[in-house]
Amino acid sequence: MVDNIWSEFAWSYDAICSQLNCYRRMVAKILRDTKGRRYVIDAGCGTGLVSQPLVERGHTVVGFDNNVAMLGLALRKHAQAPEEARRRWKVLEGDVRSFPQGVPGEADAVVLNNVLFYVREPGAVLCESLERLKPGGVLILTGPRKRPDLQKVMMHSIEEWKAEGRWDETLKSATTYHADVTRRLVSDPNEMVTFFETEALVDTLRGLGFSRVVAADSDDYYGENYYVCVAR
Ligand SMILES: C[S@@+](CC[C@H](N)C(=O)[O-])C[C@H]1O[C@@H](n2cnc3c(N)ncnc32)[C@H](O)[C@@H]1O
Numbered sequence: 001m002v003d004n005i006w007s008e009f010a011w012s013y014d015a016i017c018s019q020l021n022c023y024r025r026m027v028a029k030i031l032r033d034t035k036g037r038r039y040v041i042d043a044g045c046g047t048g049l050v051s052q053p054l055v056e057r058g059h060t061v062v063g064f065d066n067n068v069a070m071l072g073l074a075l076r077k078h079a080q081a082p083e084e085a086r087r088r089w090k091v092l093e094g095d096v097r098s099f100p101q102g103v104p105g106e107a108d109a110v111v112l113n114n115v116l117f118y119v120r121e122p123g124a125v126l127c128e129s130l131e132r133l134k135p136g137g138v139l140i141l142t143g144p145r146k147r148p149d150l151q152k153v154m155m156h157s158i159e160e161w162k163a164e165g166r167w168d169e170t171l172k173s174a175t176t177y178h179a180d181v182t183r184r185l186v187s188d189p190n191e192m193v194t195f196f197e198t199e200a201l202v203d204t205l206r207g208l209g210f211s212r213v214v215a216a217d218s219d220d221y222y223g224e225n226y227y228v229c230v231a232r
Contacts, residue, residue: 001068001093005185006046010069012178014047019171020157026220026227027053030111030140033214033229034059037108041132043096043125044115048074055081055089062103064094097124099132106134114225117143122194126208133232138214139205140229146195148224150182156222198226205230 006013017023030050034040038060042051045063047070054061065071071093078091094100096115110129116122129139154175161167185191196204198218206213210230217227 001071002066003068005181005191006067007069008181009178009185010047010067010073012174012181013070014049014073015170015174016178017049019161019166020153021160022153022157022221023049026113026142026225029215029220029227029229030054030113030142031057033138033140034109034111037138039104039107040109040111041099041103041107041129043099043110043112043129044118045074045091046070048077048091050111050113051089051091052077052081055085058088060088062090062092064092064096064100064103066093066095097121097128099128103132105132107132107137108134109138109140111140113140113142115143116141116196117192117194120193122196126205130208130210130232135232138229138231139210140227141196141201142220142225142227144192144195144221144224145197145218145226147192148186148221150186150224151179153221153224154179154182196226198228201226201228202230 027050040054040059040061042061042063045051045065051061051063063074074091078086078089092100092102110133119125198216202213202216210232212231214229214231220227
């Protein structure tokens with residue numbers, strides 16, 4: 001288990017991302033592309049913001065993360081879920097570069113939502129994902145195309161919250177804290193280390209043996225992020 005910048009992020013990440021329209025749109029695409037796929041691995045699951053709606057829709061989900069605080073919030077959501085949902089949802093400690101032993105293979109989908117940018121060895125993560133997928137299973141990857149302009153993302157989001165009447169004191173104080181940690185995350189070259197242009201990522205995945213592109217765009221986070229879904 002590691003104690004890195006994600007420990008400082010955990011509570012504001014959960015409070016802010018759950019409210020961001022751009023994050024919600026990305027999760028909606030993940031739900032679209034995992035529809036009908038029973039067993040999903042949520043690698044780098046963070047606070048469980050993707051795992052939870054998947055579990056609520058009836059999927060079997062194994063999520064894992066290597067940060068103590070992010071995982072702590074995911075475990076809290078797991079503990080508060082109904083018993084039937086808890087039986088279909090495992091939350092584990094683990095590293096995406098070498099999936100933990102408790103993650104069964106033959107997955108119908110592997111999701112890496114905004115995780116690869118923090119990993120210096122993306123190739124290892126993609127190979128691990130491929131190995132855990134059954135033929136026809138999908139890998140969903142999202143992340144920044146280049147060092148992102150997260151100030152732009154927050155400004156658009158605040159405008160939207162104001163227009164929707166959601167810009168309340170709770171969101172304001174979480175945003176102030178979150179913006180400070182985000183500034184450090186984005187500007188420190190040792191924190192954000194891996195970026196992919198959408199087409200280059202698709203080429204890499206084809207080279208690894210993924211056979212079909214289900215979706216690939218550069219729309220999320222106001223054009224900052226790639227969204228790629230490929231089938232094994
Ligand atoms: C931006 S958050 C995304 C969390 C979650 N996927 C989501 O959509 O909300 C990045 C997450 O990746 C995790 N992470 C980064 N490197 C990791 C690694 N090598 N192994 C496991 N988790 C990792 C961090 O701890 C953090 O929780």
